[in-house]
Amino acid sequence: MADQPSPHVVVIGGGPAGATVSTLIAQQGYRVTLLEREHFPRYHIGESLIPETYWVLKRLGMLEKMKSSHFVKKFSVQFVSPSGKHSAPFYFHDNKPHECSQTWQIQRSEFDVMMLKNAEEHGVDVHEGVRVLDVIFEGDRAVGVRVKDEAGNPKEIRASVVVDASGQSSMLVNKFKLKVPDPSLNKGALWTYFKGAYRDQGKDEGATVVLSLRDKQGWFWYIPMHDNIVSVGVVADFEYLFNGRTNHEATYFDEMENCPAVKERVSIGEQIAPVKATKDYTYRASQAAGDGWVLVGDAFGFLDPLYSSGVLLALKSGELAADAIIEGLQIGDTSRTQLGKWEPGYVEGMNRMRRLVCEYYDGFNFGEFIRRFPNHRGNVTDLLIGDLFKHELDQVFEDIDSMKTSRSASV
Structure with a gap:
């Protein structure tokens, strides 16, 4: 120097x-x-x-x-319920018809x-x-x-x-x-990589897929990358993933048994890296x-x-x-x-994303919410694409609260 x-x-x-x-x-x-x-x-x-x-x-x-890079193009995100039901993809371009609505898996x-x-x-x-x-x-x-x-x-x-x-x-x-x-989000993650695992075709090839565990204890990410590699990780409560479970590899594949949709996707591929862990979210x-x-x-x-x-x-x-x-x-x-x-x-923007994360862990159902409030499809997509820094998005959470209140009142 x-x-x-x-x-x-x-x-x-x-x-x-x-x-x-x-x-x-x-x-x-x-x-x-x-x-x-x-x-x-x-x-x-x-x-x-x-x-x-x-x-x-x-x-x-x-x-x-x-x-000009070889990174896989990403056009959407999709959610898979605990029962294995796939949501309709959230195509970013449908909400914002601009080249900014295509991004990358890096x-x-x-x-x-x-x-x-x-x-x-x-x-x-x-x-x-x-x-x-x-x-x-x-x-x-x-x-x-x-x-x-x-x-x-x-x-x-x-x-x-x-x-x-x-x-x-x-x-x-x-x-x-x-x-x-953040005690409400005391999570950890385990992940690895597979080569040759399943990926969708065409516009959906680069979609991020979020797959809920069957017992709703957590979720898997499924991220298709270049060179035919897929990043696959599970996120759940820290206590659930790590207390009394010291073998990360065994824990990871135990949780895959808890998510048949992921197990099916990776079954045609080959694991190419050891399981990694992070415990401080x-x-x-x-x-x-x-x-x-x-x-x-x-x-x-x-x-x-x-x-x-x-x-x-x-x-x-x-x-x-x-x-x-x-x-x-x-x-x-x-x-x-x-x-x-x-x-x-x-x-404020970070808190909007945090709130959406917390709602997911509390059982928030995107499909049900959009059916109830179709006017919010664009706002929810804005949250998913990271357009977080505008106050009009707060109405989404007010309507989520109203849906919860009406559901509680009917019980």
Whole structure:
């Protein structure tokens, strides 16, 4: 890491959130240094995009790269009930006839490299294999970071703003004890990959399928990817999946017995990877920013992956934080108020997706709701595509509550 002028912004973490925030700031002519502990490519889960990622990808200059990639095109999502009944697909284009309604099923190791290289192309000073040891504070204000390069050489990098995009192991979240778990969504997941498993044809080939377990304890994701590979994972309550069940492989295939539709789909394929597990799902930081610092992506919060919102939230938080940082640098204000001004609106959108997730776990039936409130088909599709940041969607949840009330009254 050669000596050079101090950056205006230093970003910790090179995943989608870090790449997004750094690219957008660099586009405005500011010096940005991005520090990534690992060397890409590296494995990461979170493979299904939803359509609203389009608009951030467009700002980043990523759209043409995505269009020319070999990633499988995704046009819809479909749900399978505990009894095995398939819903009609939710085709995104039916609700929003625009090219943004086609998205992709990605391999994160490849996508993340594309995003990081794109950041470099826009002028971000990217360093891989660099470990951030600490964030430097003067009083309550972040003023830079202490790092160690691969050769073990220590260095300080001063900056006007420090962005923590380091994921669930966020240094600042741990430092200030900001992490707030979500007891209503205390879930875990087990997943693996199959080659040659069943996939639909034509327009439906790239659809994400959400399949409920027969006993309603959880659900499977089924994500068709390129090279004839399918990502297949089960999500359920932490206690149910992991307490007293120490063999992840055995647990995974036990749950597949509990979901015949998934078992049938993978029966013609071959498992090509060991079963992986994650046990720390939905949480949020109690604040997104402080004087001179900001949290983005999984560092700020993570939401249950039911509706594949992970990459969207990474990109969106990166975009919103970047705009606040750029404005702050322009006016000479890098206070908590300025750097975190995007948080309330972002949290509102995140809460709408969270509410839809909770309704699913409470037995929400998309088909029944649309039959009762056909005027909401477009709004529900908006929620599913990640168009979360508008108040008119709140009427959906008011009508869900009214349906629950009328059902209770009739019992």
